[in-house]
Amino acid sequence: MRAEASATDAVVQDEGSARLIDGAAVARGVRARVAEEVARLKAEHGLTPGLSVVLVGDDPASAVYVRNKEKQSVEAGMRGETIRMPATTTQEELLAVVDRLNADERVHGILVQMPLPKQIEPAAVIRGIRPDKDVDAFHPANVGKLLIGERDGFAPCTPAGVMVLLEEAGVPLKGAEVVVVGRSNIVGKPMAALLMQPGVDATVTVCHSRTRDLAAHTRRADVLIAAIGRGRFVTADMVKPGAVVIDVGMNRIDDPTTKTGTRLVGDVDFDAVRSVASAITPVPGGVGPMTIAMLLANTVRAARQLAGVADAGAR
Ligand SMILES: NC(=O)C1=CN([C@@H]2O[C@H](COP(=O)(O)OP(=O)(O)OC[C@H]3O[C@@H](n4cnc5c(N)ncnc54)[C@H](OP(=O)(O)O)[C@@H]3O)[C@@H](O)[C@H]2O)C=CC1
Ligand SMILES: Nc1nc(=O)c2c([nH]1)NC[C@@H]1CN(c3ccc(C(=O)N[C@@H](CCC(=O)O)C(=O)O)cc3)C=[N+]21
Ligand SMILES: [Mg+2]
Numbered sequence: 001m002r003a004e005a006s007a008t009d010a011v012v013q014d015e016g017s018a019r020l021i022d023g024a025a026v027a028r029g030v031r032a033r034v035a036e037e038v039a040r041l042k043a044e045h046g047l048t049p050g051l052s053v054v055l056v057g058d059d060p061a062s063a064v065y066v067r068n069k070e071k072q073s074v075e076a077g078m079r080g081e082t083i084r085m086p087a088t089t090t091q092e093e094l095l096a097v098v099d100r101l102n103a104d105e106r107v108h109g110i111l112v113q114m115p116l117p118k119q120i121e122p123a124a125v126i127r128g129i130r131p132d133k134d135v136d137a138f139h140p141a142n143v144g145k146l147l148i149g150e151r152d153g154f155a156p157c158t159p160a161g162v163m164v165l166l167e168e169a170g171v172p173l174k175g176a177e178v179v180v181v182g183r184s185n186i187v188g189k190p191m192a193a194l195l196m197q198p199g200v201d202a203t204v205t206v207c208h209s210r211t212r213d214l215a216a217h218t219r220r221a222d223v224l225i226a227a228i229g230r231g232r233f234v235t236a237d238m239v240k241p242g243a244v245v246i247d248v249g250m251n252r253i254d255d256p257t258t259k260t261g262t263r264l265v266g267d268v269d270f271d272a273v274r275s276v277a278s279a280i281t282p283v284p285g286g287v288g289p290m291t292i293a294m295l296l297a298n299t300v301r302a303a304r305q306l307a308g309v310a311d312a313g314a315r
Pocket of ligand 3: 184
């Protein structure tokens with residue numbers, strides 16, 4: 001599904017500093033397209049896409065994300081539900097809930113919010129989700145399809161959202177040097193897979209905590225993608241002048257000047273890097289909103305595929 005916003009909507013130019021890539025605006029466009037498609041599926045096929053999110057425990061950050069997912073799925077006309085389970089839930093109990101959702105015809109997308117309490121093995125839960133309802137695209141079947149270029153699987157929401165942002169911002173990727181910092185299964189690795197796929201054709205370097213002389217790599221990047229999990233880790237000296245910087249990081253830090261006493265920062269030192277880069281995503285309002293928009297888009301596709309309905313784009 002393509003986003004609604006045009007390249008000019010996606011970027012905001014400011015004097016003497018990088019363009020802002022407005023993820024919140026691009027995400028609104030994607031959600032508008034999702035809502036149109038949901039309306040079509042309801043009207044023409046009596047099909048209401050449904051997303052079920054399972055939240056185990058009471059991590060406050062997870063609670064915020066999960067609330068946004070439910071709210072935005074309902075706003076797009078979908079059936080959205082959140083199943084809340086106590087922190088003491090056993091793996092067996094969680095797998096039983098996943099099995100019930102696997103079998104429920106009204107449920108097209110299943111997401112089990114990470115992280116899980118320590119008595120539960122995340123890999124076991126991910127394998128328990130039907131691959132054709134795995135809208136997170138964490139199941140090995142979807143990971144494998146992504147790597148071998150089979151298009152009927154799902155692309156993981158965060159890296160897929162980054163790809164849409166790069167496209168909307170008009171960032172050239174063919175032959176470009178792209179450096180991804182981070183090699184997690186949910187961000188860094190699938191990000192690299194999407195960027196190197198034929199047709200996109202970026203030259204991808206993946207860095208991690210054992211990388212020798214990280215800055216030597218990041219300074220070569222035309223496009224730098226930070227998915228590290230350390231607040232303001234990427235400093236101005238690590239960025240090539242004119243580079244495009246995508247900040248996946250979401251780190252809550254203490255800030256006594258705010259009402260809540262905390263503040264969200266990315267993995268990039270935004271204020272300093274902004275004067276070196278040509279374009280940059282903010283946190284919040286960058287990659288985060290795209291993740292949820294892509295989740296909704298994946299859920300609509302899951303509903304279509306499970307019901308055997310053709311893509312409107314294919315007509
Ligand atoms: N916006 C969104 O929608 C989402 C945002 N996030 C955010 O993105 C960030 C990354 O998430 P995630 O991938 O799950 O995190 P992980 O902790 O799973 O992975 C972090 C990666 O960064 C690497 N790393 C850590 N320290 C350094 C260092 N000093 N130098 C170089 N590399 C380093 C690690 O290397 P190694 O493998 O060697 O340990 C690892 O590969 C977090 O801030 C998270 O909150 C995550 C998911 C969605
Ligand atoms: N199974 C699973 N799938 C996930 O996709 C998943 C997960 N578990 N666990 C946690 C991470 C993180 N994540 C985010 C989603 C939206 C925002 C988001 O909307 N951020 C807003 C701000 C939110 C705020 O203000 O706190 C923004 O950046 O503008 C952030 C982070 C999905 N994750
Ligand atoms: Mg993680």
